[in-house]
Amino acid sequence: MFCYQCDQTTRSETGDGCATTKGVCGKDSTTSDLQDLLAYAIKGIAQYAKRARDLGKTDKKADEFILYGLFTTLTNVNFNANRFVELIHEAVEIRDRVKALYETAAKEQGQTIEELKGPASFIPASRQDDLLMQAQWGAILRDRDAVGDDIVGLRAMMLYGLKGTAAYAYHALVLGYEDDEVYAGIEKTLDFLSCDPTDANDLLAGNMEVGTVNLKVMEMLDAANTGNFGVQEPAQARITPVKGKAILVSGHDLKDLQELLEQTKDKGINIYTHGEMLPAHAYPKLRAYPHLVGNYGGAWQNQNEEFAAFPGSILMTSNCLIEPTGAYKQRIFTAGPVGWQGVRHLENHDFAPLIQIASAMPGFKEDTPEKSVTVGFGRHAVLGVADKVVDAVKSGAIKHFFLIGGCDGAAPGRNYYTELAEKTPDDSVILTLGCGKYRFHEQDFGNIGGIPRLLDIGQCNDTYSAIQIASTLADAFECEVNELPLSFMVSWFEQKAVAILLTLLSLGIRGIHLGPSLPAFITPSVLAILVDKFDLKGNGDPAEDLAAALKQAA
């Protein structure tokens, strides 16, 4: 195996990347190799899907499979080797169907049928050992000796960005939202990657294209969330348990949460959100369920301890799963693209086993004194008071905005964000999104003329909201987003964050601080280009970075 797609990848002087029998995330080498091979097989679908689309033909199921398949290969999503064997074979079946669609259309339209190579002609071995041998074709480092680390890294960044984009698009899809333009963009960029490009400029352009597609996807997901659950409104989310039986829902999939809330109505079971599900409390149609009682625990990396202590059943709806311990392995369930061998997977929103366990377990024995956090400052809430915000900036009451967004993780370096938030001056506003906020969101940062200093925009995908807020403020001040007193402090962990980074870069946002450490796939030469073009910065000392950010914007 070789994998360096997330922040926690092994770092060493001899080279970065997880390359032994097991990655830091817990993924074993077989699963990792099969994930690479699945991504390879999916490129094969895209090669034909793009060409069929150019001739006006599409295969909806194939488009959806591309999203689902790529999502399963994200960090902390699916660890089940046998599942990947199935998905690889399914991918090739789908590719052959799309191939036939393309060839028929080409023939009908009098076009020459292209003979495609690489993933387009991949035939998976029937013997598992042989399949693992084939995994080298999809391996990240397959031609490193010939093309060098920079090209390998640029291709990897593009593929990882696409994985994040596909995951967001899948979230929108389950809420009934999809867009041909998005499928076309994803297939076009995958087709580009399937040819093993070797030109750095082309690859940089490809990466920016992924960022552009992801912006569209985040806009679509924003429409899906607000369309299904109403626009986010500022609200209090209780973070202490109440007496009674309990189910915990983690991940990002609000549809799963809504289905579960429906199925547990009047059953005497309380539902708690976890991790990235916290912003659910801001959506009116989800808040309307009285048994959605609060949020439990912190960010994803603490789940081994927190899930063990949770006295009910647990549903993991998307990323971020880590190896369940024996203490709760029997009462945690996966849904959608998520999977772990030996953990039960639930399909089609059939949550009966989850409910049965919660009913059998004792639940929380007593109420814990109430504590809560404020959520729900999506673009509608913030822009609803835009004039007030603009006045506060004009009067000097608000001097700076810090967007502290992205993932949390176990790395000690992530204390940077706590320190940074704590050191921000009283006349600045902190905008948060993603689960990085768990490090400091319980603190009281006060308010500026009635505007809370800490405004939570929502999940990581609500970066779209942040971009809208920034654009609206820029319009109000008749300037560019880069000229606003706004600093982007992005904490990345996995591939959704890569997609977001590419979106911000594709919009021309400069001066982004990216941490806690720079991705291993960004080589020194590529970093030099990103610094030159976008003034991308790594994390330094929080106080110094803060001072520099305030000075730059002044």
Next chain:
Amino acid sequence: MMTYSITLATLDGKKIQFNCESSQTVQDAAEEAGFFPPAICKMGSCGSCLAVCDSGDYQLKNYSEGLLPSNAEKTKDILLCRTYPQSDLVIHAPYGSDKIQNHEEIPRDATVIEIKTLAERTVYLVLQLSEDEENGLAFNFEPGQFVELEIPELELKRAYSIANTTNWEGRLEFLIRLQDQGQFSQFLQNQAKEGQALKVHGPGGTFGLHGQSLKPRCFIAGGTGLAPFLSILRRMADWGEDHPTQLFLGVNNEAEIFCGQELNDLQQSLAKLKVTICVWKPMGEWDGFRGTPADALVEYLKQADVLPDLYLCGPPKLVEITTEIALKQGISAENIYCERFS
């Protein structure tokens, strides 16, 4: 008396350390230090404290034959509850650190809700657990694990594999072979009836599915050695996790065949499951496989395109013979998992 340092490493790479006197078992010393590694009977008869000693000298005293391989001295397989150190020891356990508790296991109360004869000398026993303040009706076990059943008034304990899957209703099913001289067998035959109170210790044992492997699975069950496989197969069916699997169930004669209908049903749910009942000495017109599971395994391995992971549960003799066959046919020792009857 000497005191030695014991290091117990778990599968997740964690280690615990404690001191152990030469007159003390490693299990007792661990408990004295506040660590409670899985152990049920603590008298060398259940096998739940199985581990491997990586370095150091020790004495193994008084345990049921068959719990450990006959060359345990060489393989360094040990039972923590029967191991007395004679130097510092480094031991590795076949489970993760989460299995080491910080308190002694408390047995659960249960009552018999069904008992019936399934076939010659084979009893089907169903228990209902009582609700417990900490767990409610929940009983956390992995398919393949066993519990120890205790009849308090007879001061009698026996270990049996659980035949059903985790169900959160407190229901536990067992397949029990009646032994002529067995005290528990006597009890089941003569005294046990619905409503009988029992205590359940455990669960224990590390036998179970290594589901991450891509290889086909071959299960070999000797008689009621079917129980853990039934649990595993039922879960595969419940969860919709089909995987190429061959089950050989060995019985002496047709009258001993049991769970035939259930195995047929499982084959309906799991398209990749093949069940072969091996009758050693048929009394009549048996048109199925004639011979032992060991005979059947030889045939199977000869025709296998890919060598399987081999799972064995049954009498020690069957386990030893089938292991030997498998090794000879090229299955590596690390792909053979076994549970021996003691």
